[in-house]
Amino acid sequence: MLLAGRYRLEAPLGSGGMAEVWQALDERLGRRVAVKLLHPRALPPERERFLLEVRALSRLFHPGIVQVLDLGEEEGRPYFVMELVEGGTFDRLGPFEEGPEGDRILLAAAQVMEALAHLHAQGILHRDLTPKNILLTKEGYPKVMDFGLAYLLQESRHLTRTGYTLGTPTYMAPEQAKGLPLTPKADLYSLGAVLYRTLTGRPPFEGENDQAVLYQHVYEEPKPPEALNPAIPKGVGQAVLGLLAKHPEERLAHPDLFHSALREFQALRLATPRAGASRSGHYPLAPDPRRLALKGKLDLGGEAAWPGEMVHAGGRVYLGVGRGLVEVDLLTGEVRREALPEEVTAPPVVRGGVYVGSWDGKVRRFRGRHLEWFMETGAEVTAAPLALGERVYVASRDGTLYAFHKDAPLFRFRAGGHLSASPTFYRGLLFVGSEDGWLYALDPETGALRYKVRTGPIHAPVAAGRGLLFIPTWEGEVYAFDPLSRETLWNAAVEGEIWGGLALDGERVYVAAWDGVLRALDAATGEEVWSLEVGKVTAGLSYASGHVFVATEEDRFLAVDRRGQVVFEATGLGAVQVPPLPLPGEVLVASLSGKLYRFAVG
Incomplete structure (x- = not known):
């Protein structure tokens, strides 16, 4: 398929209930891009969420957030064009090891924190931060993407009034699991769960079904990450647990959190x-x-x-x-x-x-x-x-x-x-x-x-x-x-x-x-x-x-x-x-x- 006489779809990168993502060639500029295309049978609410994602991304200009390059519609199907990020998912950085590999994880964690701070300063929540939604460039720089569940804070009431939970249970904040109104601290909790998985190779909670996992997010404490991977310095584990606090007001939000952990880790290596x-x-x-x-x-x-x-x-x-x-x-x-x-x-x-x-x-x-x-x-x-x-x-x-x-x-x-x-x-x-x-x-x-x-x-x-x-x-x-x-x-x-x-x-x-x-x-x-x-x-x-x-x-x-x-x-x-x-x-x-x-x- 050729979109707008310009974007030639080459290979599928993924598909969800609402849209599919393709690798494409921008024939006008001679560069490869990613195209997110709404499914032809998408329902009106899904179309609304798709357009909301475009509006959210179009407001963001940050090196840690995937950049929207173009927007269009082909045969009644909306699509938008993004930069192509080809380095794999965030958790591929792990597990944590002493040495340069550990440096890269902590630096990437700090960069995602900075991207989220920019996101939240624009009044936007992600709501579905997972390892698959933080992609890496070939150089290892993280970029937050997939804003299909994002919403603008001032526009959020009609999306939460139904009371049903959106998101990925493995990385979901307790208040999100309970269907309560969300703040930017919910994204920080999800980042903590992503980092836990990356550092240790295992998520903070596992269960036989989604409800068992959500129950643990709400009521149980995760093991210290260093108990699963002894290479993790205690200070790094404490920073991750600080993001996984049950109550939003207790979660660490300092933008220097992982830069500090990186400096302490490098001093420890010496x-x-x-x-x-x-x-x-x-x-x-x-x-x-x-x-x-x-x-x-x-x-x-x-x-x-x-x-x-x-x-x-x-x-x-x-x-x-x-x-x-x-x-x-x-x-x-x-x-x-x-x-x-x-x-x-x-x-x-x-x-x-x-x-x-x-x-x-x-x-x-x-x-x-x-x-x-x-x-x-x-x-x-x-x-x-x-x-x-x-x-x-x-x-x-x-x-x-x-x-x-x-x-x-x-x-x-x-x-x-x-x-x-x-x-x-x-x-x-x-x-x-x-x-x-x-x-x-x-x-x-x-x-x-x-x-x-x-x-x-x-x-x-x-x-x-x-x-x-x-x-x-x-x-x-x-x-x-x-x-x-x-x-x-x-x-x-x-x-x-x-x-x-x-x-x-x-x-x-x-x-x-x-x-x-x-x-x-x-x-x-x-x-x-x-x-x-x-x-x-x-x-x-x-x-x-x-x-x-x-x-x-x-x-x-x-x-x-x-x-x-x-x-x-x-x-x-x-x-x-x-x-x-x-x-x-x-x-x-x-x-x-x-x-x-x-x-x-x-």
Whole structure:
């Protein structure tokens, strides 16, 4: 069908009781659009709702709301033309994972909040906000659409007088379920339900029928989202529950709600080695490396050796140095050292305290200078603990993964070989790589083995992103593995052992090995995009703000852009075995000799 001699309908995108949506080609401008066309047998009330949707959309000009481009009628059937949004539904962003994927969900949530604020400022309620009614552009930007149930506040009386409920039960506000008059807070509740589904993979309430679901919306409280997905930070879960308050006046409506959650989440990631439970090596921010200069140098009082790693929390940096835990105040430059009985052999983690593992097989948790808690394993701990909410997972050289909940033992899992790499949490599973050449996938609550995959000896943490695991092996191979289908998509070989962690940027996997070459691999195919001679690398790689930061055993600290071009280099630091730490205002490099170099813009 050709509408108005201009819009050629190409393929159906969806159909409802009132209208159908088509992908179309605007032959006049040569662009693809979406066309919503009223069914030929539509009843007068449906025609009225259809035209109401057009009137509502035509008043809205916001990047977070789908834009109406044209309006017409063909053979008595009204239609309107919209921009085509092709990135899928909102819930495809989930479930929540630590790392850039979590950033995208929180940023998208903030953008939808802003779109709703614009919508409500124009006196319009959506009334049917669901994941399918928030589409994503190819770049991941959300756009609210499908205003078939929207109404103007000043025109709403005749639509609510009948007393029957319109909307989707899974995402419906309690007052909407009861047929009461609605305010903009009803849309915020629906957004909370959409976010709950996106973050956890499950809606806040489930039941055998619509009435059972509506009853729960009105009378029951949802579980905290982090109870279903422990990767969700508590602050993010609280923000979602704030939208799901039963009474409209109690719902959080601050436009900065998820921007604040995003900032808190990014700060939390800095307190974890490899930038989060997905071990992606992707850090939130870094200064422009082309303008870096040495800002200062501090003495740490001992060697900073592999497999150490710096973490940042509350303006302080923590690192294991010899037989001590070092705390550096970045504001004052003060270096404080907490002496320990044995050498620190694992990167520290900051989550409600500072966890640090050592050669004596103990993991200690400090709060300030106070030793708050410790647990003892069967052998030395050389991998950073994984802290998820109230759970802590510790990999030990005796081949056992120890799990704790609130300091009480939760379970133990015995692998077939030494565990030298930190566990990775991704897609609801706990992954543990072993030196015996197997990757184990465990239930994070019970420790039950879901499956295992033959890989090769694993010494560096498994990274995750784009729905895949990227597995570095000691023998110099990197595997891209789908943890849900259990299929290996590709593998790439490098020359020399892989000692340090990978870094991901969403499209590429960066790997450096003992052969002295930094490589960028296409994350989808494993093909080499570029390679660069840098020198032998022990430390893991770090990625932030479009650049890979790499430090070598051969006295080089480099920042490399996505094209493989060196944009900054410093020498004279000595050998480095600890990954560089990108922070919003500076980049830190700790040398093997125990010097902390601070590079900042200036």
